[in-house]
Amino acid sequence: MAYSDKVLDHYTNPRNVGSLDKSSTDVGTGLVGAPECGDVMKLQIKVNPETQVIEDAKFKTFGCGSAIASSSLATEWVKGRTVDEALAIKNTDIVKELSLPPVKIHCSVLAEDAIRAAIGDWKKKNVSAKEVPVEAKAGD
Amino acid sequence: MSTNGNGNGRETNLTPPPGVKLPIYMDNHATTPVDPRVLEAMMPYLTSVFGNAASRNHQFGWEAEEGVERGRDQIAKLIGATSKEIVFTSGATESDNLAIKGVAEMYREKGNHIITQVTEHKAVLDTCKRLEKYGYRVTYLPVQKDGLIDLDDLKRAIDDKTILVTIMAANNEIGVLQPIREIGKICREKGVLFHTDAVQAVGKVPFDVNKDNIDLASISGHKIYGPKGVGALYVRRKNPRVQLAAQIDGGGHERGMRSGTLNVPGIVGLGAACEICMLDMPEESKKLQALRDRLKDKILNNLDEVFINGSWEHRLPQSLNISFAYVEGESLLMGINDIAVSSGSACTSATLEPSYVLKALGTGDDLAHSSIRFGIGRFNTQAEVDYIGDRVVETVKKLRELSPLYEMAKEGIDLKSVVWSAE
Numbered sequence: 001m002a003y004s005d006k007v008l009d010h011y012t013n014p015r016n017v018g019s020l021d022k023s024s025t026d027v028g029t030g031l032v033g034a035p036e037c038g039d040v041m042k043l044q045i046k047v048n049p050e051t052q053v054i055e056d057a058k059f060k061t062f063g064c065g066s067a068i069a070s071s072s073l074a075t076e077w078v079k080g081r082t083v084d085e086a087l088a089i090k091n092t093d094i095v096k097e098l099s100l101p102p103v104k105i106h107c108s109v110l111a112e113d114a115i116r117a118a119i120g121d122w123k124k125k126n127v128s129a130k131e132v133p134v135e136a137k138a139g140d
Numbered sequence: 141m142s143t144n145g146n147g148n149g150r151e152t153n154l155t156p157p158p159g160v161k162l163p164i165y166m167d168n169h170a171t172t173p174v175d176p177r178v179l180e181a182m183m184p185y186l187t188s189v190f191g192n193a194a195s196r197n198h199q200f201g202w203e204a205e206e207g208v209e210r211g212r213d214q215i216a217k218l219i220g221a222t223s224k225e226i227v228f229t230s231g232a233t234e235s236d237n238l239a240i241k242g243v244a245e246m247y248r249e250k251g252n253h254i255i256t257q258v259t260e261h262k263a264v265l266d267t268c269k270r271l272e273k274y275g276y277r278v279t280y281l282p283v284q285k286d287g288l289i290d291l292d293d294l295k296r297a298i299d300d301k302t303i304l305v306t307i308m309a310a311n312n313e314i315g316v317l318q319p320i321r322e323i324g325k326i327c328r329e330k331g332v333l334f335h336t337d338a339v340q341a342v343g344k345v346p347f348d349v350n351k352d353n354i355d356l357a358s359i360s361g362h363k364i365y366g367p368k369g370v371g372a373l374y375v376r377r378k379n380p381r382v383q384l385a386a387q388i389d390g391g392g393h394e395r396g397m398r399s400g401t402l403n404v405p406g407i408v409g410l411g412a413a414c415e416i417c418m419l420d421m422p423e424e425s426k427k428l429q430a431l432r433d434r435l436k437d438k439i440l441n442n443l444d445e446v447f448i449n450g451s452w453e454h455r456l457p458q459s460l461n462i463s464f465a466y467v468e469g470e471s472l473l474m475g476i477n478d479i480a481v482s483s484g485s486a487c488t489s490a491t492l493e494p495s496y497v498l499k500a501l502g503t504g505d506d507l508a509h510s511s512i513r514f515g516i517g518r519f520n521t522q523a524e525v526d527y528i529g530d531r532v533v534e535t536v537k538k539l540r541e542l543s544p545l546y547e548m549a550k551e552g553i554d555l556k557s558v559v560w561s562a563e
Binding site (some may be wrong): 003008011014017019031032033034035036037038039040041042060061062063064065067068113117 | 466467468469470471474475485494504505506509541542543544545546547555560561
């Protein structure tokens with residue numbers, strides 16, 4: 001199977017590999033997939049509690065080149081967006097950007113799931129922030 | 141499984157040592173390059189000696205026939221058979237089909253039970269599945285953790301309706317050698333025919349149809365430095381005489397067992413390949429085993445949590461199948477894309493299923509996804525093995541940095557206890 005240049009680029013130079021502090025309230029962690037399936041993605045976001053802008057994102061992936069590229073791209077894209085803007089990222093956008101073949105589409109779906117899981121985790125930790133942004137400041 | 145061998149996306153600080161040309165081919169269980177000596181033997185039959193070997197009435201036919209008979213003889217010598225017992229086919233898949241369907245049809249009155257085992261090549265398994273549709277009963281023996289069948293399981297499985305046992309001599313994925321001689325002995329005692337898919341064993345380890353009590357054996361040209369598109373089936377003529385129902389009709393060639401104009405250049409190539417194997421085997425298997433062991437040591441000495449799949453003791457000297465925990469196979473292959481090997485990962489298979497052979501050993505799916513098969517061949521060198529060892533170690537380390545599973549394992553989390561959100 002031939003890999004697109006963009007997939008190769010993300011594989012060779014993955015963006016934002018690493019980990020953020022799971023215990024911090026500013027950090028949302030998404031862990032999706034399963035080892036038996038050959039795909040596990042961990043995607044973490046650091047969110048500014050006032051602006052809800054994702055200031056940093058890190059990932060780690062167990063999976064094929066397309067899975068690594070999808071999650072690397074995901075961290076690139078979420079950085080600088082607000083949490084709600086990040087939720088708008090669709091797997092089809094990832095497929096298009098990386099020119100993923102049909103057999104690899106599920107990698108992009110998992111990356112989208114990872115973004116949602118990370119945001120979901122952050123939201124759970126910051127229930128008040130979701131409802132009334134101003135009050136989050138007091139809760140920090 | 142294809143690899144991108146032109147150097148794109150190569151991230152490594154390692155330069156290949158002098159004399160090592162990239163990409164390196166180390167997938168010799170998938171196929172082998174044609175040995176130059178084989179090509180040389182074939183050339184006249186692709187140029188001036190073009191006759192149909194079945195043309196009885198002129199020199200063109202006689203010369204072609206001569207080439208065929210010489211090939212037949214060379215193959216027979218390699219496996220301890222006589223010329224008359226060699227039937228030519230288009231390859232081992234066809235040989236497996238002919239052996240299994242041919243016996244099933246011919247011995248239908250005697251019984252309808254066939255015994256095989258779960259790690260066979262698809263050419264055997266799919267053929268058995270088809271026979272099940274026709275009303276035959278097939279027993280698929282399990283294998284133990286080391287990949288070998290339990291001989292007691294075999295003894296228990298044989299009943300008065302059993303007409304064939306088909307068990308491979310060497311496994312293509314994990315290189316494990318089944319106890320062929322003992323299986324043959326059991327079959328002889330019970331009066332059941334024994335077929336073996338000998339594709340990966342012939343020419344690599346000693347193989348004798350009489351000593352090993354074999355009645356039928358499949359051979360492939362392109363696995364032993366011969367050309368693709370040609371194979372053979374050994375069919376015993378004495379004690380007992382095996383009869384087969386032909387699967388291809390049209391003229392009655394090959395003693396009525398396989399019709400069709402013979403692939404003369406292919407047969408000449410297959411014959412030459414067999415002869416070369418026979419002459420070179422003692423030295424070559426020592427050399428390849430040393431290279432294989434060197435690669436294994438390089439990997440095992442520099443990485444933790446790597447597991448060899450299949451018996452170490454009963455194995456082809458040139459074969460190595462390793463799982464690298466926490467690293468997925470296709471991503472590993474991508475990282476060593478200047479080296480051609482293959483993986484048991486689902487991502488590399490057409491069906492997105494992980495290797496059924498590794499599953500049969502009881503290897504968890506996660507480790508099956510993390511496996512790489514190395515098949516060292518006649519033309520691999522020590523410099524290549526060293527380079528490959530270094531690249532594999534380097535890439536695994538890099539991918540473990542990217543791996544959430546490695547991170548969790550290092551934190552002391554038992555991955556088996558985690559509840560995963562599978563897609």
